[in-house]
Amino acid sequence: MWNTASRLLELLSRLQSRGVHSAEELATEFQVTTRTIRRDIARLRDLGYPINTQRGDHGGYQLDEGATLPPILFTLEEAVACLQAMRPDNTGEATDYAQSALAKINAVLPARLSSQLAALTRFSKSLDGRIFPIEAHPVPAELIAQLATACRSGHQLVVSSSDRDGRTVERTLEPAQITHTMERWYLTAYYLEAGQWRLFRVDKFDAIRATERPNYPRPLPSEDMDDWVFQQLRGGWQQVSALVRVHAAADRVRHWIAPAWGTVEAESERSCLLRIGADNHTAVARWLLLLESDFTVLEPVELRTALSELAAQAAAYARAQ
Incomplete structure (x- = not known):
């Protein structure tokens, strides 16, 4: 249950979110009666807070637009x-x-x-x-x-x-x-x-x-605690790993590979080595296709197999009527 002081502060915080708030809505939120909400609104007005009452079916209480308020709660x-x-x-x-x-x-x-x-x-x-x-x-x-x-x-x-x-x-x-x-x-x-x-x-x-x-x-x-955290995370979900040469600058590839999933090592201005891991080789293959760059699989052979299976699956979808 709220005491009066904490309820008034929280009510003011609620009104600071702008919009019209009905007495019924506020009473339900604070687990009090609508009469108590009306008294609380009166107290806040006495303290100088410019709170308007909107009449009608969609009426309620609203802070004046552009009102100058104390620091946000x-x-x-x-x-x-x-x-x-x-x-x-x-x-x-x-x-x-x-x-x-x-x-x-x-x-x-x-x-x-x-x-x-x-x-x-x-x-x-x-x-x-x-x-x-x-x-x-x-x-x-x-x-x-x-x-x-x-x-x-x-x-x-x-x-x-x-x-x-x-x-x-x-x-x-x-x-x-x-x-x-x-x-x-x-x-x-x-x-x-x-x-x-x-x-x-x-x-x-x-x-x-x-x-x-x-x-x-x-x-x-x-x-390097950041790297240690990533190493611990990799050990938990990377069941397979792969080494791939990507024929693109390292900075371009790093955009796609978060540290938790792999590392990118610059090899030249136009190529880099990507060490990546995942639950299975099919997941690695799908990631590689997102790079929008040519690449060569260095290891393992299972990754090449996964890429071939994805290609066959895509070809089947293309032929489907």
Whole structure:
């Protein structure tokens, strides 16, 4: 249930989204009566907020166009969304505009949210890795903020998740960094029971519990953590691999190959070597046809077979009446 103060703040945030909001709609959203909503609107007007009442079947409450309002009220979910949208591009270069916008957002957040956003900014990353649509696995913003805060605190976490048989498994982790890539969130952490660094899918976590036990001072698994994350991901879904010479400049080919799926090495001004992997050779063959460049398969022979089968299938479709 909402208390009066938090409801008023959230109601103002709702009205800031523009449009007309009926009393019935707002009452349902805040789980109160329409009479309570009308009283809340009156309180906001008394505080100087220019809220109009629209009459009629499609009536409701609306802020005046061009109204001057105090700083926008961000929820944690909105703050995380802004952070994700303003991340540096694939070259790792953040624009001055993005940095300035993040600073302004952080300045208007309450202390608790500001602290969580600061932890997210420092201990989370977004890496390019999606070529084709992949099933997204949303994670609550509160959980992401908790993990980022744990990374900053330098204390161990106890994470609960379910194994393949549905049994609850607890792991003790020393969290270091969270990463968003391939439409998913991952946690890089030292897994104490296994005695090694691992990458964990955050959407698999059922619960986390912070402890007072400090992390042991140990080096990260790699100096290039972006590459380490991609290496861990590749090991999970690349069942086959291939080496291909593409008869085009490396910069032209890199546009099509995200780091999580393969690497592109310049061979000359007009050719490059592509090392790529996927679930099967047919998937690799389909990717190669998207390059819009000539290529030569160096290995394996199974990839040549997959390309021949695709060609036969395409020819059959072309002949079909």
